Amino acid sequence: xxxxxxxxxxxxxxxxxxxxxxxxxxxxxxxxxxxxxxxxxxxxxxxxxxxxxxxxxxxxxxxxxxxxxxxxxxxxxxxxxxxxxxxxxxxxxxxxxxxxxxxxxxxxxxxxxxxxxxxxxxxxxxxxxxxxxx
Numbered sequence: 850x851x852x853x854x855x856x857x858x859x860x861x862x863x864x865x866x867x868x869x870x871x872x873x874x875x876x877x878x879x880x881x882x883x884x885x886x887x888x889x890x891x892x893x894x895x896x897x898x899x900x901x902x903x904x905x906x907x908x909x910x911x912x913x914x915x916x917x918x919x920x921x922x923x924x925x926x927x928x929x930x931x932x933x934x935x936x937x938x939x940x941x942x943x944x945x946x947x948x949x950x951x952x953x954x955x956x957x958x959x960x961x962x963x964x965x966x967x968x969x970x971x972x973x974x975x976x977x978x979x980x981x982x983x
Contacts, residue, residue, distance in 0.1 A: 852891045858901060859884025877903060880949045882929045883970045903927040905967055905974035914981035917960060921980065923952045923967065930970045936980055937963030956982065 850873045856865040858881035865875040873888070886897040905927040912921065923934070927949060934941040934954040939961060944954035952967060965976040 850888070850890065853888055854891070855887075855889040857887050858882075858903070859886075879926065880929075881927070882949075902971040903969075904972045905931070905969045907965060907967060907974045907976040910965055910976060910978070910980065913978065914983050915956060916983050917956050917958050919956045921954050921956060921965070923954060923965060923976075924950055925967075925974060926950055927969060927971055927974075928952050928967060931967050932970075933966075933968040935966045937961030937982065938966075956980070 850867050851870045853867050853873060856863045856875045858877055861878045861881045863875045863878045865873055867873045881903050883900055883902045886901045888895045905925060907923055907925040910921055910923045928946050929949045931946050931952060934944045936956055937960055939957050939959050941954045941957045944952055946952050960982050962981045963979055965980050967974045
């Protein structure tokens with residue numbers, strides 16, 4: 850790994866440190882999505898033979914309560930590729946991934962008071978707090 854010039858997670862450049870000729874550490878960068886990890890050395894570019902999964906995290910959401918039809922802004926990390934948003938286990942029929950760090954979702958008919966969950970190719974994130982359906 851000595852001489853490494855670049856490390857990226859699915860094409861997004863990462864901060865890294867070469868520890869030895871056979872070992873380096875890297876920080877998963879903001880905006881990274883699940884995919885290959887590549888390491889560029891003076892001799893060649895190495896590509897992982899396994900997919901690195903970037904796990905989503907929900908940090909906050911606003912508002913924290915409202916009736917069916919309320920638009921809720923959810924913030925966190927690694928939201929790119931989100932396939933599902935739920936309110937108390939009930940799937941939202943309308944949501945948009947505004948960025949890797951924000952999703953806007955509409956509280957669906959039948960939603961129950963409970964945690965918000967977001968599912969991406971990297972896994973499922975669960976909100977730290979409860980959304981109250983009024």
